[in-house]
Amino acid sequence: xxxxxxxxxxxxxxxxxxxxxxxxxxxxxxxxxxxxxxxxxxxxxxxxxxxxxxxxxxxxxxxxxxxxxxxxxxxxxxxxxxxxxxxxxxxxxxxxxxxxxxxxxxxxxxxxxxxxxxxxxxxxxxxxxxxxxxxxxxxxxxxxxxxxxxxxxxxxxxxxxxxxxxxxxxxxxxxxxxxxxxxxxxxxxxxxxxxxxxxxxxxxxxxxxxxxxxxxxxxxxxxxxxxxxxxxxxxxxxxxxxxxxxxxxxxxxxxxxxxxxxxxxxxxxxxxxxxxxxxxxxxxxxxxxxxxxxxxxxxxxxxxxxxxxxxxxxxxxxxxxxxxxxxx
Amino acid sequence: xxxxxxxxxxxxxxxxxxxxxxxxxxxxxxxxxxxxxxxxxxxxxxxxxxxxxxxxxxxxxxxxxxxxxxxxxxxxxxxxxxxxxxxxxxxxxxxxxxxxxxxxxxxxxxxxxxxxxxxxxxxxxxxxxxxxxxxxxxxxxxxxxxxxxxxxxxxxxxxxxxxxxxxxxxxxxxxxxxxxxxxxxxxxxxxxxxxxxxxxxxxxxxxxxxxxxxxxxxxxxxxxxxxxxxxxxxxxxxxxxxxxxxxxxxxxxxxxxxxxxxxxxxxxxxxxxxxxxxxxxxxxxxxxxxxxxxxxxxxxxxxxxxxxxxxxxxxxxxxxxxxxxxxxxxxxxxxxxxxxxxxxxxxxxxxxxxxxxxxxxxxxxxxxxxxxxxxxxxxxxxxxxxxxxxxxxxxxxxxxxxxxxxxxxxxxxxxxxxxxxxxxxxxxxxxxxxxxxxxxxxxxxxxxxxxxxxxxxxxxxxxxxxxxxxxxxxxxxxxxxxxxxxxxxxxxxxxxxxxxxxxxxxxxxxxxxxxxxxxxxxxxxxxxxxxxxxxxxxxxxxxxxx
Numbered sequence: 001x002x003x004x005x006x007x008x009x010x011x012x013x014x015x016x017x018x019x020x021x022x023x024x025x026x027x028x029x030x031x032x033x034x035x036x037x038x039x040x041x042x043x044x045x046x047x048x049x050x051x052x053x054x055x056x057x058x059x060x061x062x063x064x065x066x067x068x069x070x071x072x073x074x075x076x077x078x079x080x081x082x083x084x085x086x087x088x089x090x091x092x093x094x095x096x097x098x099x100x101x102x103x104x105x106x107x108x109x110x111x112x113x114x115x116x117x118x119x120x121x122x123x124x125x126x127x128x129x130x131x132x133x134x135x136x137x138x139x140x141x142x143x144x145x146x147x148x149x150x151x152x153x154x155x156x157x158x159x160x161x162x163x164x165x166x167x168x169x170x171x172x173x174x175x176x177x178x179x180x181x182x183x184x185x186x187x188x189x190x191x192x193x194x195x196x197x198x199x200x201x202x203x204x205x206x207x208x209x210x211x212x213x214x215x216x217x218x219x220x221x222x223x224x225x226x227x228x229x230x231x232x233x234x235x236x237x238x239x240x241x242x243x244x245x246x247x248x249x250x251x252x253x254x255x256x257x258x259x260x261x262x263x264x265x266x267x268x269x270x271x272x273x274x275x276x277x278x279x280x281x282x283x284x285x286x287x288x289x290x291x292x293x294x295x296x297x298x299x300x301x302x303x304x305x306x307x308x309x310x311x312x313x314x315x316x317x318x319x320x321x322x323x324x325x326x327x328x
Numbered sequence: 329x330x331x332x333x334x335x336x337x338x339x340x341x342x343x344x345x346x347x348x349x350x351x352x353x354x355x356x357x358x359x360x361x362x363x364x365x366x367x368x369x370x371x372x373x374x375x376x377x378x379x380x381x382x383x384x385x386x387x388x389x390x391x392x393x394x395x396x397x398x399x400x401x402x403x404x405x406x407x408x409x410x411x412x413x414x415x416x417x418x419x420x421x422x423x424x425x426x427x428x429x430x431x432x433x434x435x436x437x438x439x440x441x442x443x444x445x446x447x448x449x450x451x452x453x454x455x456x457x458x459x460x461x462x463x464x465x466x467x468x469x470x471x472x473x474x475x476x477x478x479x480x481x482x483x484x485x486x487x488x489x490x491x492x493x494x495x496x497x498x499x500x501x502x503x504x505x506x507x508x509x510x511x512x513x514x515x516x517x518x519x520x521x522x523x524x525x526x527x528x529x530x531x532x533x534x535x536x537x538x539x540x541x542x543x544x545x546x547x548x549x550x551x552x553x554x555x556x557x558x559x560x561x562x563x564x565x566x567x568x569x570x571x572x573x574x575x576x577x578x579x580x581x582x583x584x585x586x587x588x589x590x591x592x593x594x595x596x597x598x599x600x601x602x603x604x605x606x607x608x609x610x611x612x613x614x615x616x617x618x619x620x621x622x623x624x625x626x627x628x629x630x631x632x633x634x635x636x637x638x639x640x641x642x643x644x645x646x647x648x649x650x651x652x653x654x655x656x657x658x659x660x661x662x663x664x665x666x667x668x669x670x671x672x673x674x675x676x677x678x679x680x681x682x683x684x685x686x687x688x689x690x691x692x693x694x695x696x697x698x699x700x701x702x703x704x705x706x707x708x709x710x711x712x713x714x715x716x717x718x719x720x721x722x723x724x725x726x727x728x729x730x731x732x733x734x735x736x737x738x739x740x741x742x743x744x745x746x747x748x749x750x751x752x753x754x755x756x757x758x759x760x761x762x763x764x765x766x767x768x769x770x771x772x773x774x775x776x777x778x779x780x781x782x783x784x785x786x787x788x789x790x791x792x793x794x795x796x797x798x799x800x801x802x803x804x805x806x807x808x809x810x811x812x813x814x815x816x817x818x819x820x821x822x823x824x825x826x827x828x829x830x831x832x833x834x835x836x837x838x839x840x841x842x843x844x845x846x847x848x849x850x851x852x853x854x855x856x857x858x859x860x861x862x863x864x865x866x867x868x869x870x871x872x873x874x
Contacts (some may be wrong), residue, residue, distance in 0.1 A: 200754070265409055265414075266414055268766075275343060
């Protein structure tokens, strides 16, 4: 058994770090070399000397933060070497371009799951099962109370929610990258055939997805001075940051909803202040995490992001999996 | 007609903030379901079923046994969710793959009149089997309703007023009639629903039921522009608001919560039945200090509220009185439409008649409220400030020309409450909330100084805004000294202004005092813990009022 310092990948200053390659994974502060699993802002920070990601992640990042960053890109499955360590990206099914990262050194395999989901999502590559010795998995929804419905069912619920209130303007709040495009894709396959508007930040990402060959339904970019009658019975996608404050005063006779995995809990739904919550997530649910742990055939598992205590204890007690802990 | 419809209604009601939508949902439900299911729906939605058939703990243990989930894991989930019934519902979703049986299509009536009550007739093993079977055969959408009814935690944001409005709209009859029909012992049956939606108003059927209560609004400044002579002033007692009804010789005591409480106060029922006239009185029930002629503390009344058929010794130890404010009906004549000042004359007239002519002395259990006659508004203020001396909460101000309508009508009655007492205290413990506040630390304990030590003196849950709750929750997580189960002891740093209505000595508390209705009224970020009040300050408050 090795000490924590001897792990190929460990926690350092709150981030995943591979000392042998001197490379960080989704670091929260500027470093020399950063591997980026996907283009969400909580996985990215400005000021690193060099970024490495998939091609899609790089394009999305540049669209969001500008061209002024140095990014090296690789295809899924393409191996590259840093200080003798073999590194490769593999689809994680979270959003377009999102990846798991595999490290191989001295015949030992370390897999970082990144943010992932197993559910079907036509706007990104399906999660790929990768076998490994060590697995570092996220567990944002690592409790058995989280069990996702099929996204088709949620999309139908959303469609019904809109069409049942034809007099109202339906505002659906969702993350502008990933969730919004997935919802658009799903909603366009339901009975709802009305107009869909999206906020500038979402519209930009939609276009980016289209450029990358993803089939996204056309939406109208929402202008501030839209006539209220025009919006009646239509759907508007907005980022959650606009749910509080004066932005909503631009609309009259609205109903609001939030699309997020957390909305499966009634207390959170009530507290959120939205009229309705649609539980749909781009993270794995409890069963999803367990499935990945099992199918990866990892002998050693680490968890991070979320309630890692519970899922670790469960796997140790019930499945006799060797769960390890990073020192903080 | 299936439970599915009711589950759908629950989801609709639960995810709507609009009263009008809720009324529509209810109306549509009533239109498309059987009278018997409708009747049960009303019964459930008005909170009449609050019996706990199975405890949340029992349910969690049972789930843990059947599906081999460790109990600690279920408990961890509970901390996130805050409701046992919902935790089990969410966990069952994860078990849906193990469901093979054909789904049952049970009606709300069958569930509530048979399936659930029958559980109590079974032994533990049979009961467990039955619950498991229900979990496996009920459609997933019904699990939450089933679990919530089992654990006596069924609640949804629908007031009796919304139900009243929806039925009133459904059959196009005045809300007040519907409200009247919904009062009292509404038992679910086809007949009771048919009676409720009967388009013909039958005076006979209304006979034993109370009138809808008229409620007071918080005082508004504009009242001070009116002449003081336009108003009648009464003390605001802190007891149980009630209607005392005698019709065709039968006495009934109805609380504002629409409960018939004859059994708890038999001595009052007995005494009042000797009066020759029939009547409906609006008033307050109190435990009374006859020697000093003032109300006793509410805590003494609590000793009587939930006790049915109290013994003679309890009756003597906690002597009650009914103080009548108003006369609403006399010998079958509804006088709610005549002016308050004239009703008062009637009330006084009948009271003196009853006192003189009733064989049994009624004055040891019944009186009419004394009126107060402030000469101007500043004088009214002085009376209000003195209200603690006679154990009242302030004044009730009633417009003399008002009729007795129902509900919280504006501009008729006002409550002029004495300002709460306040102390600045230090936050020392926090506990996780439940229900809507699950996953947040929302139950707080506060301490006062006793020399150099902080002594806990009150717990409070309410008063902070949602934003403040979140902010404080963050602070709590960062400043925990120790965890004891769900409770955290905290670094003494935060000072809050705590308001409360009453303060009295208590042997049960380490601080030696107990306060009533403590709540947070201000987060004193401007104060350091050394600025907080001491127990001495609290004792001082007590001295000032007694």
